[in-house]
Amino acid sequence: MPTVSTREKIIEKADTLFYEGGFEATSFADIAAAVGISRGNFYHHFKAKDEILDAVIARRMDRTRMMLDTWQAEGAQPRDRILSFIHLLITNRTRIMAFGCPVGTLCSELAKLEHGAQHRAAQIMGLFRDWLTGQFRALGMDQQAEARAMHLLTWSQGVAVMSSAFRDETFIEREVAAITQWLDDIIDDQTRHEGRICS
Template sequence: MPAQSTHDLIVEKADALFYESGFDATSFADIAAAVGISRGNFYHHFKTKDDILDAVIARRMERTRAMLDGWQVEGESPRERILSFIHMLIANRTQIMDFGCPVGTLCSELAKLDHAAQGRATEILRLFRDWLTEQMRALGAADQAEALALHLLSWSQGVAVMATAFKDEAFIRNEVAGIEHWLASLPDLSQSP
């Protein structure tokens, strides 16, 4: 495997710092130190923090698409695929309790800053919404598919916010069980004659 480029390493480290410390609180110096390069070398790759933010958002979009594609291939049914989304809360519980949802926190911060990139960050949430809508349609919930997808997406975001506030893993597990129960209660209309 080829060595990671400095450009890609900057984006990776910036992504982690934006998630853990916030976009506004992260400086060029913080990112350069995390990468282990001088600020002069840093400017060779990115001229502004907004340029880095654009690259971070593009990276998150690409990773989200790959994750959704993976769930699509791995899940035998729409319910199984939706469960992959829900179980992200358990798989990432430690990071969520410490820093929240990486997508939700970035969108919220950029909205507070009235930052021009807020709309692009929101596209990541749209990827989840559209994918979940597709899964709900596959369950046969044609007219309600988007509403159900948004309900599930907002429920998961709420769980992430509360988990960050209370640092309570049991809360996350209980909410995931509640979401699983809710999903199981939805009728599978795709098999109807």
Template sequence: MTASTRTLIVEKADTLFYEGGFEATSFADIAAVVGISRGNFYHHFKSKDDILDAVITRRIARTRDMLDAWQDQGDDPRQRILSFIRMLIANRAKIMAFGCPVGTLCSELAKLDHAAQGRAVDILGLFRDWLAGQFRELGAGARAEPLALHLLSWSQGVAVMASAYRDEAFIHSEVAGIENWLANLPELSPVP
């Protein structure tokens, strides 16, 4: 298989897993979207778990790239945190339709007691660690990780509720609330 065919399979599987769920997506579904026969598909991926592993690897790489881009956007950790928060607005249509791609995958794999659930949670860990780093730069010290987890869980809750209610105004209201919370956090000032 060429690298581009493999990439296409993983991209399409990623979309199908997000929009329809890992368990509900079959080899035939992925093969049909990619435009290859099931036999050809099995030649390249022996199991759906192999595809899931490739999808998680792709999501980890894309998350790292996004976090690196946010990190490079400037010296102000509050502004970088706002990039994370505003992701809810930037992706609101997909979030309202399907939820958060990371949160939904982690939840589904946990329900299935799937061996890959820990790797999927690693994506949330990337966000947690990056946010904790931003809070440390703001002078949060030992509070950095709890603040990061609070913000991460708040954003996941917004994604769940936005998907349940399909209410764009709710997303905007919650993002404004998170921005206000961040602006008014006591005892945070940038570390010199």
């Protein structure tokens, strides 16, 4: 098993602390303590908190790309691949109920702070948007593909926010079922539309 460098450990712990406690509330000391290193050793790797934030965003971008690539490879049909995204709400429900969506919460916090890194954090959301747009295009919904992708992203973010507010697991399950039904309905509509064109 490859050895994890101190720098990688710092980025990993900072990622967790930024998610669970917020970027602004997390100090150098908090991260150093979580990694188990001295402040001096910490400053050897990162001189400023914004440098850590940039590394955390890059890590999340890489992990998101890997996840999307996995869904693309494993999903036999566009519907299956879209369901992989929808089911994130179920898979990560415990952490979502406790801390919200990791991407959404970071984007919101950086926007409130008017932080220069906000647009880079938003690029993670853009990865999901573009990938989902591709899936809806593969379903034949060319003109509506991006709108469908944005609707699904908006719905999932709303579920994450309300789940964090009310800590209601059954709410997540109901919404995931409703989103899945919405997906199947628009696929059925698309199939009927294509049938009318061909007949």
